[in-house]
Amino acid sequence: MTSFLSSLRKIPPAVVYLAIPIVGTAAFSWPFWIDTKGNAGHSADAWIWAALVSALAVGAVALELKRASMTAAGIAILGVLASMTGLLRIVDLPGGGSGMFFLLILAAAALGPRCGVLLAFAAMAAGGVITGGVGPWLPFQMLALAVVGAFAGLLGNLTSHLRPRAETMVLGFYGFIAAFAYGLVINLWDWPLRESSGSDIAFNSSLGFADTVGTYWRFYTATSLAWDGAGAIANSIIIVSVGTPVLLALRRVQHRISPSVYFVETTADATVTP
Template sequence: MTTTAPPTAPDERSGHHPAPLLLGGRPSLVGRLRSMTVYLLVLVIGVAAFLYPFWLPSSALPSQAHAGDAPLVAALVGALAVGAVALEIRRGTMTGTTVAILGMLSALAGLMKLLDLPGGGSGLFFLVILAGAAFGPRFGMILGITSFVVSAVLSGGIGPWLPFQMLALGWMGAGAGFIGHATRRMSPWAEVGVLAAYGWVWGFVFGAILNLWFWPFQRGGSLDWAPGMSLAQSLDRYWSFYVATSLAWDAAGALANAVIILIVGRALMATLRRYANRLEPVTILEPATT
């Protein structure tokens, strides 16, 4: 017989609850594989959506970037996010409270996107990074995807760029979750320093990724991509394009990310981690009765 109990007291040194004990081998493994397949599909579909124009002949490319396929990409990513939450709830790794926190953080991040921070920074990014580090990569990916949906609805920023923003921010949140696993046992200031560095790097990475949603469709300029270019030529041309159009803006945003995380990261991470630890399920093994 198996029973599920509330989380036990956290470890005194780490403040982290014991990891859940997976039961029954096959059911737990199947559920985990289903869940991981959904997250892997988000990654595969996202990479394919960004890169497929580079393999199409020029005659097949529309005059407007992703004019026809952006709604399909958005629908697929949204459906996978909903499916991921449903599978997590079924496995017991998410509860109604976790989903409520996810919704609250998504709404808060969406609202903070409306703030114009100095240097082109965005409150959306730092919150997704800190929450992803506290709750883990799967939560971080879903939060990144849903946060940009909320911000687009609130700001009227719905267009063919939206699914690509959702994907990039989802990847940012997932990466922050992996960073959070690695920094969990660090001192609070050391962890905040690592997350600030991560936010600074992603200030550039996010901009570099987002440019790819439209860059392959541009034609005629000296910095544009042209069908038939080799990989080395494409990378060289894109680097020139990025430096000329995005580097300064992204540098300012990256600095804003790092500064905000350094200012609020310690207090906010303590709060988020506290909730994450309380919500982590713990399964207790009991001998079967006959």
């Protein structure tokens, strides 16, 4: 029993980070696979199910994050960053928060994927409280932003030895893509709630997968493409222009998140405590 448990303890964090996109995508994308011919109104409870699944996924990830204890400095740094990121949400409310992206991406790139996920959760929650926007849509937003943060963190591990200029270009490009991807996914939260108008862009649960995708793409281009496009461009411009000093500032404090402490007995005999 103990060996079973200890083997469970060794589940690599990557599994969890991989599980978020899968579960998240499934939860978000229910309009594409639902098939309720002749059962109008079922979309209502599907929406609740999806919100529940994403809330559970947020819970699972938060539990996994707890597994590796954070240092106090790490918690404080994330708290301050979440405060700033949450405030940046006010910059762009209807778009679902593209004002938050640049800081989240840069912070995740400097501090790693785990911090990226935790920061995304905390920033979204703090932003929700600041703007009075805590609701069933919050888990959706937290998950979507966490995916952005997790990938930014993974990308940051690769770009950290590039030259600053090149690094911010790469992250700026990622910011461009991420803003679009986030917009594409986040628009799914209220789209299916509006299925009865019969408009060419409205959700219709009796369409098949391919047609639903087509309808959604039309909906997205008509409602959000221009908005998200402007956001994505602004995003990458901001990342490229402030990226270097921001990354520098973050990397100056990075060593405090996991300090390396050496206790030396005498000059000859060194003991190392991680």
